[in-house]
Amino acid sequence: MSFEPRSIPIDPDAKAALAAKGLDYRLIDPADLDALDGWIDADHRGFHHARPRDPGRAYDRAVMAERRVHGVYDDAVPEPRVPVATVSSWPTGLSVPGGRSLDGWAVSSVTVSPTHRRRGIARALMEAELATAKRAGAAVAMLTATEATIYGRFGYAPAAKAVTVEVDRRRAHWVGPEAPGRVHYVEPATLRDQAPAISRRAVARTPGEIDRWPGVLDRMLGLVDPDSDASRALRALRYDDEHGQPQGFATFRVTREPNRPGWVEFDVLAAATDDAERALWRVLVEQDFVTGVRGLLRSTDEPLEWLLEDPRAVTVSEVTDHLWVRVVDPAAALGARRYGAAGELVLEIDDPLGYAAGRYTLLASADGRAVVHSPRPDGDGDDGAPKRERSRARSADAESVPSRGARAAARAAEPRSIRLDVRDLASIYLGGVRPSVLARAGRVVEASPGALQLADRMFASPRTPHLSIWF
Numbered sequence: 001m002s003f004e005p006r007s008i009p010i011d012p013d014a015k016a017a018l019a020a021k022g023l024d025y026r027l028i029d030p031a032d033l034d035a036l037d038g039w040i041d042a043d044h045r046g047f048h049h050a051r052p053r054d055p056g057r058a059y060d061r062a063v064m065a066e067r068r069v070h071g072v073y074d075d076a077v078p079e080p081r082v083p084v085a086t087v088s089s090w091p092t093g094l095s096v097p098g099g100r101s102l103d104g105w106a107v108s109s110v111t112v113s114p115t116h117r118r119r120g121i122a123r124a125l126m127e128a129e130l131a132t133a134k135r136a137g138a139a140v141a142m143l144t145a146t147e148a149t150i151y152g153r154f155g156y157a158p159a160a161k162a163v164t165v166e167v168d169r170r171r172a173h174w175v176g177p178e179a180p181g182r183v184h185y186v187e188p189a190t191l192r193d194q195a196p197a198i199s200r201r202a203v204a205r206t207p208g209e210i211d212r213w214p215g216v217l218d219r220m221l222g223l224v225d226p227d228s229d230a231s232r233a234l235r236a237l238r239y240d241d242e243h244g245q246p247q248g249f250a251t252f253r254v255t256r257e258p259n260r261p262g263w264v265e266f267d268v269l270a271a272a273t274d275d276a277e278r279a280l281w282r283v284l285v286e287q288d289f290v291t292g293v294r295g296l297l298r299s300t301d302e303p304l305e306w307l308l309e310d311p312r313a314v315t316v317s318e319v320t321d322h323l324w325v326r327v328v329d330p331a332a333a334l335g336a337r338r339y340g341a342a343g344e345l346v347l348e349i350d351d352p353l354g355y356a357a358g359r360y361t362l363l364a365s366a367d368g369r370a371v372v373h374s375p376r377p378d379g380d381g382d383d384g385a386p387k388r389e390r391s392r393a394r395s396a397d398a399e400s401v402p403s404r405g406a407r408a409a410a411r412a413a414e415p416r417s418i419r420l421d422v423r424d425l426a427s428i429y430l431g432g433v434r435p436s437v438l439a440r441a442g443r444v445v446e447a448s449p450g451a452l453q454l455a456d457r458m459f460a461s462p463r464t465p466h467l468s469i470w471f
């Protein structure tokens with residue numbers, strides 16, 4: 001999905017709702033630098049950051065020029081050029097199981113000034129973003145959240161987790177295979193040309209990752225403000241495969257007191273291959289004169305403990321809901337991913353805001369591809385599934401049914417169905433949690449026997465979903 005995000009008109013409902021509170025909801029023209037700088041100041045203040053200065057401000061201006069940036073203005077404040085609320089958004093791909101990229105709508109920079117909080121400003125902004133996502137043709141909206149209690153009311157739910165991984169250096173004895181390629185130290189600036197392609201491939205193979213926006217790799221590589229202390233402390237590693245092709249990179253810092261062993265800290269490890277992932281981990285954990293290694297925003301499913309003689313050298317903490325997803329077009333979202341098992345499953349989705357409500361029939365074949373049928377607009381109850389697709393999916397699904405009689409019964413039966421809220425759909429969508437776990441929590445309801453077991457098998461993802469950046 002690539003288009004000018006500012007081409008969509010401003011949401012009239014939010015404009016009217018905020019005008020009724022004496023506030024002006026505006027879409028900012030990035031060429032109006034005074035307005036953009038006021039917005040950037042409000043965004044920094046809203047997240048309790050220090051006032052921005054160059055070159056960070058120049059970076060923010062460049063990033064926001066690619067986005068849809070809204071501010072909410074109150075003429076009664078002493079500095080009316082600084083908005084009392086902010087939000088930014090942009091179209092971007094979300095990797096889904098099977099390797100495809102789903103059209104998504106990323107939402108970020110949601111702040112409301114403490115002087116204007118709890119008057120429904122964030123609600124107006126968030127509802128407008130959903131309407132805009134729908135107009136943009138996105139299948140999902142998505143965000144990363146400061147607090148886990150804010151976004152459920154708008155239909156978002158955790159879809160991919162992230163963890164902090166710590167490794168005790170003294171116990172980190174490598175027993176994993178040798179990678180066929182080599183890891184090199186490189187200057188971060190030399191990665192500028194290679195990082196985007198490696199990163200694209202790493203994103204594509206991991207459900208839950210979103211496309212990297214222009215400029216973010218410069219920030220990761222410390223190139224936005226290369227003379228700052230933080231950037232100068234950054235070291236970069238690159239893995240080249242046995243043919244000399246770059247397949248992964250990582251950046252890290254060592255924090256230490258004088259004459260004391262330090263800690264290796266990193267939050268960037270992008271690997272397009274398993275060899276690259278292993279080799280980079282190895283160099284990170286096998287450093288001398290360090291106490292340990294701390295990797296931030298890592299997967300819940302890192303292979304690391306299986307690569308060390310002592311798996312207890314690895315500890316996992318700060319397990320967080322990281323990627324939040326809100327399904328706005330279930331047919332497009334469900335049709336984009338591959339499924340872990342063939343079958344026919346009906347999803348009866350409840351959505352208080354209406355976007356995803358309805359009955360969706362998911363027909364997955366043995367190769368994992370699926371077609372999705374939703375009710376016809378005339379509401380005659382026929383899901384419109386072509387008979388040929390239905391019988392193919394059913395017969396593949398019936399392979400596990402033992403007897404001929406049972407197979408016939410299964411074929412004659414109504415398709416299996418589950419009932420769930422749009423938030424639960426978001427949580428099972430990438431395979432981050434099994435539908436049966438949400439059923440145990442009293443959220444997903446098995447509407448016909450065997451439906452949960454089928455749903456568990458279908459929604460399973462061969463690779464655990466993971467998002468390794470904040471956005």
Ligand SMILES: CC(=O)SCCNC(=O)CCNC(=O)[C@H](O)C(C)(C)COP(=O)(O)OP(=O)(O)OC[C@H]1O[C@@H](n2cnc3c(N)ncnc32)[C@H](O)[C@@H]1OP(=O)(O)O
Pocket residue numbers: 046047107108109110111112113116117118119120121122123124143144145146147149150153
């Ligand atoms: C995607 C991102 O950008 S994540 C970043 C979120 N922003 C921050 O954390 C910055 C600091 N916080 C803030 O700026 C504000 O507190 C915001 C943006 C979270 C909320 O703004 P407000 O305008 O006060 O929210 P608003 O009045 O519209 O509240 C809407 C609903 O959310 C609830 N709510 C708002 N903030 C919170 C919160 N921090 N925790 C729990 N519930 C909240 C309100 O109670 C209200 O509930 P209801 O309508 O169901 O009764």
